[in-house]
């Protein structure tokens with residue numbers, strides 16, 4: 108199965124420009140037999156946090172039809188990253204996915220808001236764990252950036268049978284080693300495919316001058332091997348994955364048969 112990741116710079120606060128860019132990538136770079144396309148976190152406004160009160164989408168009324176039109180026109184499933192999204196007077200970082208026929212397959216808000224980008228000062232956190240949904244006939248789930256640091260967030264959908272975990276991100280260069288290491292760990296500890304799409308470009312937040320978004324979008328197989336990886340510039344990754352590898356790896360290392368939730372605890 109062929110998957111493409113669009114690793115792009117998100118222009119902060121410029122929804123129309125970001126939409127035009129994404130639309131052009133589908134027109135010009137989508138390969139004929141690609142089944143799933145993945146785009147990064149917060150692709151509508153980026154981290155233009157000061158202006159999200161006016162600029163965030165409202166209940167996906169703009170972003171969803173935009174992505175649905177791309178999915179149906181190009182007949183491809185889309186892991187639609189995430190967008191700033193207002194609901195009931197709160198602004199969330201909302202991930203969603205759409206099928207080739209334009210059906211909304213999944214929608215969830217980011218749970219842990221990233222203090223290193225001041226996200227927690229402007230957005231409201233979600234309180235529902237990512238669940239499994241089916242995309243192109245495969246059980247999968249979708250997780251947003253900083254939520255990668257909390258292994259429980261990935262464990263729930265993988266313990267429910269997800270074979271691919273998609274991560275959508277605007278992860279920064281300062282912690283690029285964490286990005287690669289944690290993604291590899293999530294693939295290995297769950298014996299699943301990890302497919303992670305990041306952005307590139309400057310962090311235009313006055314408290315974080317000089318930092319950049321790291322790129323290094325990556326596809327990792329259930330044994331922790333890197334299938335494809337981008338550098339730190341705009342790029343399109345095209346990867347072939349063999350979903351049978353998940354069952355084989357889970358037979359070789361039967362993590363889910365050996366789980367002991369009766370023993371696991373947190374300190375109070």
Ligand SMILES: NC(=O)CCC(=O)C(=O)O
Pocket residue numbers: 148221223224251252253254256276277278279282285
């Ligand atoms: N957008 C994010 O959640 C960034 C997370 C990040 O860079 C990190 O180091 O964690």
